[in-house]
Amino acid sequence: MTARMKLGAFLWATGHHIAAWRHPKAHVNAGIDIDHYIQLARTAEAAKFDMIFCEDAAGLREANVGIASQTSRSIGFEPISLLSALAVQTSHIGLVSTASTSYNEPYGLARTFLSLDHLSGGRAGWNLVTSASPIEAANFGSTGLKPHADRYERAREFAEVVTRLWQGKAPGHDGQSFSVHDPLDLPRSPQGAPVMVQAGASDVGRDLAARTADVVFTAAQTFEEAKAFYDDLKGRMAAYGREPDDIKIMPGVSPVVAETEAEAREKHEELQALIPDDVGVALLSSYLSISDLGRYPIDGPLPELPESEGMKSRQALVVEQSRRDGLSIRQLARHFAGARGHWRIVGTAAQVADELQARFEGGAADGFNVMPSYLPGELDAFATLVVPELQRRGLFRRDYEGRTLRDHLGLKRPA
Amino acid sequence: MHLAISLDIAAATGEAVLDFSRISKFVRQAEAAGVDMVAISDTADGLSSSPFEATTLLAALATVTNRIGLVATASTIAHQPYNLARRFASLDIISHGRAGWNAMMAQSPREAANFSRPEGFSDTDFRRRSEEYIGIVQGLWQGWDADALLFDKSGGRFHAPEKMHLLDHKGEFFSVRGPLNVARSPQDTPVLVLSGLSEADFDIAVRTADVILLESGSVESAKARFDDLKRRATAAGRDPDAVKVLTNISLTAEDKPAATADRLETQFRARSCDGFNIELPAQRSAIDDFADRILPELGQRGLVRESYRGTTLRSHLGLAGGGDQ
Numbered sequence: 252m253t254a255r256m257k258l259g260a261f262l263w264a265t266g267h268h269i270a271a272w273r274h275p276k277a278h279v280n281a282g283i284d285i286d287h288y289i290q291l292a293r294t295a296e297a298a299k300f301d302m303i304f305c306e307d308a309a310g311l312r313e314a315n316v317g318i319a320s321q322t323s324r325s326i327g328f329e330p331i332s333l334l335s336a337l338a339v340q341t342s343h344i345g346l347v348s349t350a351s352t353s354y355n356e357p358y359g360l361a362r363t364f365l366s367l368d369h370l371s372g373g374r375a376g377w378n379l380v381t382s383a384s385p386i387e388a389a390n391f392g393s394t395g396l397k398p399h400a401d402r403y404e405r406a407r408e409f410a411e412v413v414t415r416l417w418q419g420k421a422p423g424h425d426g427q428s429f430s431v432h433d434p435l436d437l438p439r440s441p442q443g444a445p446v447m448v449q450a451g452a453s454d455v456g457r458d459l460a461a462r463t464a465d466v467v468f469t470a471a472q473t474f475e476e477a478k479a480f481y482d483d484l485k486g487r488m489a490a491y492g493r494e495p496d497d498i499k500i501m502p503g504v505s506p507v508v509a510e511t512e513a514e515a516r517e518k519h520e521e522l523q524a525l526i527p528d529d530v531g532v533a534l535l536s537s538y539l540s541i542s543d544l545g546r547y548p549i550d551g552p553l554p555e556l557p558e559s560e561g562m563k564s565r566q567a568l569v570v571e572q573s574r575r576d577g578l579s580i581r582q583l584a585r586h587f588a589g590a591r592g593h594w595r596i597v598g599t600a601a602q603v604a605d606e607l608q609a610r611f612e613g614g615a616a617d618g619f620n621v622m623p624s625y626l627p628g629e630l631d632a633f634a635t636l637v638v639p640e641l642q643r644r645g646l647f648r649r650d651y652e653g654r655t656l657r658d659h660l661g662l663k664r665p666a
Numbered sequence: 667m668h669l670a671i672s673l674d675i676a677a678a679t680g681e682a683v684l685d686f687s688r689i690s691k692f693v694r695q696a697e698a699a700g701v702d703m704v705a706i707s708d709t710a711d712g713l714s715s716s717p718f719e720a721t722t723l724l725a726a727l728a729t730v731t732n733r734i735g736l737v738a739t740a741s742t743i744a745h746q747p748y749n750l751a752r753r754f755a756s757l758d759i760i761s762h763g764r765a766g767w768n769a770m771m772a773q774s775p776r777e778a779a780n781f782s783r784p785e786g787f788s789d790t791d792f793r794r795r796s797e798e799y800i801g802i803v804q805g806l807w808q809g810w811d812a813d814a815l816l817f818d819k820s821g822g823r824f825h826a827p828e829k830m831h832l833l834d835h836k837g838e839f840f841s842v843r844g845p846l847n848v849a850r851s852p853q854d855t856p857v858l859v860l861s862g863l864s865e866a867d868f869d870i871a872v873r874t875a876d877v878i879l880l881e882s883g884s885v886e887s888a889k890a891r892f893d894d895l896k897r898r899a900t901a902a903g904r905d906p907d908a909v910k911v912l913t914n915i916s917l918t919a920e921d922k923p924a925a926t927a928d929r930l931e932t933q934f935r936a937r938s939c940d941g942f943n944i945e946l947p948a949q950r951s952a953i954d955d956f957a958d959r960i961l962p963e964l965g966q967r968g969l970v971r972e973s974y975r976g977t978t979l980r981s982h983l984g985l986a987g988g989g990d991q
């Protein structure tokens with residue numbers, strides 16, 4: 252049997268488009284409605300998605316209150332409690348939550364995810380992030396955001412301790428950032444260990460992923476970028492004694508799909524028309540780690556930027572795109588507002604499937620993390636239009652292979 | 667009288683380990699009997715073979731129950747205050763206003779050793795740190811006004827900017843800017859339960875707690891402590907009835923229902939507490955016995971309510987706060 256693509260349903264309250272909450276059909280109180288999420292999880296499970304994926308930030312997304320109040324992103328569920336609730340309301344789908352190595356302790360985090368894993372019968376995954384935002388940092392002390400390299404060094408030590416704990420071992424660890432003595436007081440995971448996911452794509456980020464991750468989530472605009480990332484990461488794995496197939500690379504993709512291409516474009520334009528300029532520019536600034544993009548002429552080019560201490564990889568992606576396509580700040584902001592630098596496809600199910608198939612078969616992705624523009628509408632559209640098309644082409648499963656997330660992803664059980 | 671049941675999930679080992687379906691069945695039985703809340707504790711200091719951590723279990727239980735309050739123990743060593751405030755605010759939304767946080771005032775040496783604090787804290791440091799921590803968590807829970815969310819799609823106003831408040835806390839142990847990125851709790855703030863108190867913690871408890879759990883003693887000593895706590899609450903400027911004092915009662919499987927009910931009734935009628943926290947070992951036999959024999963006996967005597975009047979934990983406990991009363 253040829254390999255099938257892996258699919259994640261990346262759920263973000265009202266949807267990924269920055270203006271999603273304003274869409275007439277978006278579920279506006281998504282951030283306080285557990286039933287909305289239960290419904291989304293069941294939709295994704297019925298469509299045989301490998302997993303649900305939740306992002307996280309331990310703080311507001313936007314420093315400026317005037318901007319924040321025009322988005323839905325300042326409130327939402329804390330994802331580990333959210334997924335624990337979903338664990339007993341679903342039976343097969345994987346449940347992956349983001350959690351930061353910068354603002355947690357390995358013993359507590361390992362224990363919490365293992366509990367989620369037991370509640371779900373072996374369907375939990377942890378998306379390791381190092382947290383790039385100074386807004387979050389201010390909730391955990393007065394010293395501000397730590398340098399990129401320091402955050403990753405802590406992340407490496409953190410991941411090492413968590414891995415040992417999940418193996419049922421006593422870490423007896425006295426390291427630079429942590430000391431942890433005992434083994435976990437919970438039994439081993441039903442899937443050997445929860446799945447390790449990683450988002451972050453800088454050089455050190457890739458090395459950490461090559462060493463520890465089972466799944467890597469990334470942002471790439473073009474086929475060439477996606478392919479280069481894929482080959483580079485798989486190429487780094489031998490150094491850590493691992494096989495290329497031990498990691499599933501799943502770039503984000505935000506499709507806007509409809510029965511006809513014209514309808515899909517119309518739907519997309521409808522969302523684009525709802526973006527206030529200052530909100531779009533602020534979103535772009537936050538990912539570029541620059542506070543004052545608003546003082547440059549909105550119809551002029553992106554200025555030269557100092558290298559980020561926040562998200563190095565995303566800054567590089569945006570700069571590259573602005574130069575490649577000759578985009579003004581406004582154009583770039585409007586483009587970015589749709590999926591924060593992730594790949595967007597607007598079209599029919601066949602067109603979306605063609606594009607996904609090309610990247611999958613071209614060796615640029617093992618699957619995709621699907622980022623619905625607004626919810627629940629765009630998840631429903633993907634489930635009812637695109638999934639059957641992928642199944643017809645033999646590119647996606649018709650039923651789950653097993654019960655655990657590792658089963659779905661075709662990952663080895665850790666020793 | 668208020669009735670809480672504590673389930674120490676970590677105390678069970680081997681055959682006695684409870685799976686989710688057994689735990690949820692028991693919590694539903696307690697709900698059918700009108701119990702105010704079930705408190706999940708998992709802070710045993712030794713090794714256990716329970717598969718669950720309390721806050722994740724609570725989230726799952728919230729989706730299979732409707733009325734009963736759900737309280738989870740979470741230590742101030744294992745979590746940063748911002749993260750813990752978020753977790754419980756979220757649990758409160760998931761449970762539609764039934765969540766509570768049980769903060770232990772006693773520190774566990776094992777936790778310190780596994781959370782990069784090998785030496786732990788001195789008692790006085792731990793006490794000051796706990797009070798600061800609780801203040802931060804409660805402050806974060808109040809970061810959004812009740813009417814902050816506008817959901818105004820056409821006007822593009824999701825929330826009212828002036829109804830979101832920074833905490834801007836800079837203290838001895840923590841510095842936390844806020845606000846919380848979880849909406850206001852359905853019951854304004856999740857219920858704060860304090861346990862493991864020593865005499866020196868009482869003033870912190872009456873200033874901050876909604877519910878205080880106390881170890882049992884003689885009826886006389888319990889009564890003296892109860893009166894003392896209520897006096898202290900008044901002195902701290904709170905309505906004494908805004909702090910519920912529950913006495914911990916350990917039940918063994920062999921207890922006769924009538925004898926247990928007698929014991930609770932006597933203590934309650936002596937006004938030595940606002941109710942009880944029944945500590946059950948996480949063993950099938952004990953929880954079956956409690957659900958099948960003791961709860962009905964308490965019901966017959968009119969000691970537990972026949973049905974819930976409201977939907978939030980605050981309303982069960984007769985505490986002021988959001989949601990219905």
Ligand SMILES: Cc1cc2nc3c(=O)[nH]c(=O)nc-3n(C[C@H](O)[C@H](O)[C@H](O)COP(=O)(O)O)c2cc1C
Nearest residue numbers: 306307380381382450451452453456469562563564
């Ligand atoms: C696709 C993708 C998704 C991410 N999602 C999150 C997230 O949900 N929360 C978060 O704090 N950081 C997130 N990050 C940021 C990473 O954790 C990391 O801190 C940041 O990217 C800096 O690392 P890098 O320079 O290696 O990319 C994400 C990064 C990528 C590439």
